[in-house]
Amino acid sequence: MTLNSTWIRLGLEIWLGLKIGSVLVYEEICTQLKSYVCLGEAAMENHVTQISREDLEDLREAFNKIDIDNSGYVSDFELQELFREASFSLPGYKVREIIETFIAGDTNKDEKISFDEFVSIYQELKSKEFSETFRKTITRRDGIRSFGGTSGISSEGTQHSYADEEKVAFVNWINKALAKDPDCQHLLPMNPRDESLFTSVRDGILLCKMINLSQPDTIDERVINTKKLTTFKMTENLVLALNSASAIGCTVVSIDAHDLMAGKPHLVLGLLWQIIKVGLFADIEISRNEGLISLLIAGEQLDHLMSMSPEELLLRWVNYHLRNAGTQTINNFSDDIKDSRAYFYLLDQIAPQGEHDYRMSVKIDMSGLNERDLDRRAELMLQQAARLDCRQFVSPRDVTSGNSKLNLAFVANLFNMHPALQRAQINSNGIETTHIEAETKEEKTFRNWINSLGVSPYVNHLYCDLCDGLVILQLYEKVNVPVNWKKVNNPPYPVLGANMKKLENCNYAVELGRDVAHFSLVGIGGENLNEGSRTHTLALVWQLMRRYTVLVLSDLGDGERVGDQIILSWVNTTLSQKRKDTQINSFKDKLISTSLPVIDLIDAIAPGTVKWDMVKRAERRMLTDADKLNNAKYAISLARKIGARVYALPDDLVEVNPKMVLTLFACLMGHGLKKANR
Ligand SMILES: *[C@@H]1O[C@H](CO)[C@@H](O)[C@H](O)[C@H]1NC(C)=O
Ligand SMILES: *[C@@H]1O[C@H](CO)[C@@H](O)[C@H](O)[C@H]1NC(C)=O
Ligand SMILES: *[C@@H]1O[C@H](CO)[C@@H](O)[C@H](O)[C@H]1NC(C)=O
DSSP states (O other): OOHHHHHHHHHHHHHHHHHHHTOSOHHHHHHHHHHHHHHHHHHTTTOSOOOOHHHHHHHHHHHHHHOTTOOSEEEGGGHHHHHHHTTOOOOHHHHHHHHHHHHHHOTTOOSEEEHHHHHHHHHHHIIIIITTTTTOSOOOTTSEEEOOSSHHHHHTTOOOEEEHHHHHHHHHHHHHHTTTOGGGTTTOSOOTTSSHHHHHTTTSHHHHHHHHHHSTTSSOGGGSOOSSOOHHHHHHHHHHHHHHHHHTTOOOTTOOHHHHHTTOHHHHHHHHHHHHHHHHHTTOSTTTOGGGGGGOOTTOOHHHHHTSOHHHHHHHHHHHHHHHTTOOOOSOSSGGGTTSHHHHHHHHHHSOOOSSOGGGOOOOOGGGGGOOSHHHHHHHHHHHHHHTTOOOSOOHHHHHTTOHHHHHHHHHHHHHHOOOOOTTHHHHTTOOGGGOOOOOHHHHHHHHHHHHTTOSSOOSSTTGGGTTSHHHHHHHHHTTOOOOGGGOOOSSOOSTTHHHHHHHHHHHHHHHHHHTSOOOOTTOOHHHHHHTOHHHHHHHHHHHHHHHHHHHHHHHTTSOOOOHHHHHHHHHHHHHHTTOOOOOSSTTOGGGGGTHHHHHHHHHHSTTOOOGGGSOOTTGGGOOHHHHHHHHHHHHHHHHHTTOOOOOOHHHHHTTOHHHHHHHHHHHHHHHHHHHHO
16 A cells, blocks of 8 residues: 555554553544644655544544444445545445455455545545545634625625534435435535535525425425526526425525525525424424323323424423433433433433344443543444434534534434334323324414414414414514504513413404404404414414415505405406416316316416426316326426415315415416516
8 A cells, every 4th residue: 555544554553542442531542643643744745635633533423424333344335425424425436446446455355444444545535636625615613604705795794604513414414315316416415514505505406305305295396497407497496495495384585596596605504494494393293293192291281292392392202211211301402412411311212122123223332421521422422323323413512512403403303213102101191192183284384374474483383372462463564464562462471460461462463453454353352362262263364364465466456455356357367368278267166176277377477387298188177186186286386486485285276275276376466467567
């Protein structure tokens, strides 16, 4: 082997020797490593790029991640993944070349790669062709990268910073989640150390895929542009992504396709976090995971548990396992997890026991608890998490610094992968699981609409989260109904009489609806909202959403109030002008279940968007249910792609849900008028 790898080997032998001896503390090892690096550098007369201590730590981290059984070796076929983990992605053919070279020169012919062999391969590659590009970016010590100083950002006089650790976490997550997606091969794997995330989002494909992953079937993949990506086609994808993100409840009010095209880091990361969170939290809900009932504490009502947010449930879940382990519980995912203690016990509790197959069982190595250096301890803990395939979102530093966002994501992923909640315990709590009602589609659509407008706090449960009136009052403002905030009681509410304060807000909300917005609120009082009554809350929220949807139409028109009839005749006129024969009588017209009027309308507004071979036409009203659903998915994704912010779901078209059908047509009309006005 070459001189440099000899030096590396020597250095690593020192290191590994120390490691095996386990007598020296981490700092001493680092000092040793530093001197070895200097030594090597001098001896090589700077011909070779030096491997910094940081790089070595990264390599070690990558190696440990792949070497899940801690054997000290990885197999040659895992090499590609190893490089990927080391943020040094190589095309497959390159890796095969390396492996061949390696096997040819492998002295011990075991076809296994030890850490030092890996480092020398890495070192050779790096010094050859990649030294230029690797690790160009400089991370400030606090981990915050700042940018600006050029282009539009500085001209606005603002400089945004973003958290580098979030970028690293999201890139690793996306790399893993989409690794096998054939449409993402031109983008993946991204290097978490550089800025490639911000350029990779430009064509919109990545975002569309992540949305569809978080909420399956949100985007019809036939609508994503994947070939011959011009700026126009990329913009279409981005518009599709943004409108779909808002349909799953992400707040996208201050971000547009240009921002994404420009790869503005704080906006990209903000959007991605929302999208990832939707996916992570999707199953942290009692109707989706009845095992959560075992988290009830003595004397607690199921309703209370059901009204908890995913964050609160996760905390409950962690503490449930910590109690079972007989150890101290935690109050947050920041200060309380910094020492990795809770995580060690949690991992130990949730690790698969392999009841049916002992080979599936994982025994967590708890010895890391004795490590005194917290960063090192966090690393040991994460190595155990890796054995559960859950080393995600956090680095040791994110643990020891108590980054609550990333730690929340880490825990959510642990929950999704290994909830370790016994269904049997449900009965011992005496709860009839049949009483657990899942959120209806309509409720979910309303909730997504509300959240997409950026209300605070985030609405997890339509009824209980609206019962203090505050979110409803914020919605009034979004639909141009002025709210006198002096009349509103804000939290924190006093311990005594809290509900009175909330009720006052609800009364005010009903008053505004009746007197200012002229909603029809017959028989609805503030107390109904306060109690979380379904029908009453739905009636008010629907009128808010309707007003929101048609507002854009009166802005575009001459300000007249837009009734159903105006939208209907616009639909009919537009269709007949383009010689389409799909007219509708009302928003209940059975023809709507075929989605053909919608698709025709889209073709009328944005000619050339519809690929007709995707549309099931056949004998019209004779379409099968599957055909109808197929058309509906296509129609809704198309509508979003041409710029309509549609919240309706495919089922709303198939089942001809007149409310959602109205919003869909109104959105398209708004879009059509806007185009005509341009
Ligand atoms: C979206 O999700 C569905 C269901 O998970 C899947 O069948 C479809 O291929 C996905 N589409 C894209 C664009 O990823
Ligand atoms: C987390 O909880 C602990 C108590 O368990 C408390 O001392 C600490 O201040 C909390 N940290 C945050 C950021 O809320
Ligand atoms: C729309 O067209 C249908 C069929 O041509 C007709 O029956 C209906 O009255 C029209 N509705 C409106 C509002 O124009």
